[in-house]
Amino acid sequence: MNYFVLIDGNAILHRAYHALPPLTAPDGSVVNAVYGFTSILMKLFHDLKPTHMAVAFDRPEPTFRKTLFKGYQGKRPEMDDALVSQIPKVQDMVRAFGIPIYEAAGYEADDVLGSIAAQIQTLNFKIKTERIDEIIIVTGDRDILQLVDDHVKVFMPIKGLSEGKLFGVQEVIEKMGVTPAQIPDLKALMGDASDNYPGIAGIGPKTAVDLIARYGSVEEMYGKVKGKRKKGKGEEGKRSAISFRLSAGIKEKLLKGEESARMSKDLATxxxxxxxxxxxxxxxxxxxxxxxxxxxxxxxxxxxxxxxxNAKEETQEKREKKSEQLELV
Structure with missing residues (x-):
């Protein structure tokens, strides 16, 4: 099988930096993130045996999400100078391996990865004349789980740099309680503290999962909750019966938080x-x-x-094998 491995450069760089102790190069510069990132990349190549690879990075310009909501990611601390200084070194290392780097002004690395995956699907999973059987996105960001489908999986480190898990559709449902495509709807209701967008006040993860399980999407939910009165014989009408199954308190929160929910879904998508x-x-x-x-x-x-x-000495037979559970370093 031919695998295309897409790497969320910023997410893996952050994880490498915080997982490893300080390490310096002969010139005295800090390079622990460079070492960790490179080690992960080499391990992924060894274990997944991809035919194609690409790495996406954030750009420094504000993204459309910041324009949509000024508070987006507003509570995140500034990136350490020791980490910032390693980004060019990591990118140089990626290019030295012959792996292309993708960035797009106004977009996050997540969006770049999603756009690459979408283009490949549009091209019927072919790059030039080569068939791509599966796309594997490597990240520590759970938002990317929304991209999972029959041809796209997500590999996430789950314990420092030593363990990871491959997420298909069923694994996402077990982890999140909703399908991959419903993750933006879930975030629309419960918000996201790490990205600092609100969702709906008073709606926690459990209630959010229950609501999405019931209605399927934010749009469908509001269509039912705000259901128009249906005229009946000899009566002024009545609201859709499903809206009455909500408690008065939950319904009030949903109606009051509609604008925030719709904005939060845009941010999460x-x-x-x-x-x-x-x-x-x-x-x-x-x-x-x-x-x-x-x-x-x-x-x-x-x-x-x-x-x-050592990697160069691998046989073609070994290159065709793939592990469901990987060790990264």
């Missing part, structure tokens, strides 16, 4: 229209390039140089 060009994508047969060896040597990562050599 990963866009698939970011301007990305997948024409530059090409197959990745090895990470053992002269440029990669030079970069790893400059950073004084001899253990990673050794892993490059």
């Amino acid at each position: 990963i866009r698939t229209d970011a301007p990305v060009d997948i024409e530059e994508l090409r197959s990745v047969t090895t990470l053992d390039t002269p440029e990669a060896r030079e970069k790893l040597s400059e950073l004084h990562f001899p253990s990673l140089v050794k892993r490059l050599g």
Whole structure:
């Protein structure tokens, strides 16, 4: 099978930085995130045996979400200078492996990944003449679980850098309580503290899951809750019976929070229209390039140089195997 691995660069970079102790290069610069990110990337290539890879990063410009809601991600602390300084080094390392980097002004890395996946699906899962059997998105951000379907899976680290889990549709339902496509609806009701958008005041995760299970979507829910009166024989009309199954308190919260819910759904929804060009994508047969060896040597990562050599010796039979449960480092 041919696998296309898409990596959420910012999410994995953050995880690597916070999971590993400080590490310095010969020039004294901090490189723990560079080491961790590179180690993860190499492990993914070893275990998933992808035919194609790409990495997406955020850009510094404000995104459309910030324009929509000024408080978006407003409570997040500033990124450590020691982490910021490593971003160019990580991107240089990715390019040295021959892996393309994607960014789009006004969009987050999530949207870029979603747009690449959508384009591949539009092209009937073909890149040029090569068939793609499955897309695997690597991230620590649960929002991306909304992209999971029969051809897209998400691989998430679940314990530092040592363990991860592959999420298909059923795993997402078990984790979130709703289908992948309903995750934006779920976030619309319960909000997201990490991204600092409100959802509906007083609606927690359990109630949100119950409401989405009942109505299917935010739009359908409000269509029922605000159901127009139906004229009957000899009566002025009555509201749709389903609206009466809500408690008065829940119904009041839903009606009062409608504007916030609709905005929160827009914020939670990963866009698939970011301007990305997948024409530059090409197959990745090895990470053992002269440029990669030079970069790893400059950073004084001899253990990673050794892993490059070991990876090159793999047989084609091993490259065709894939693990459902992976260790990243």
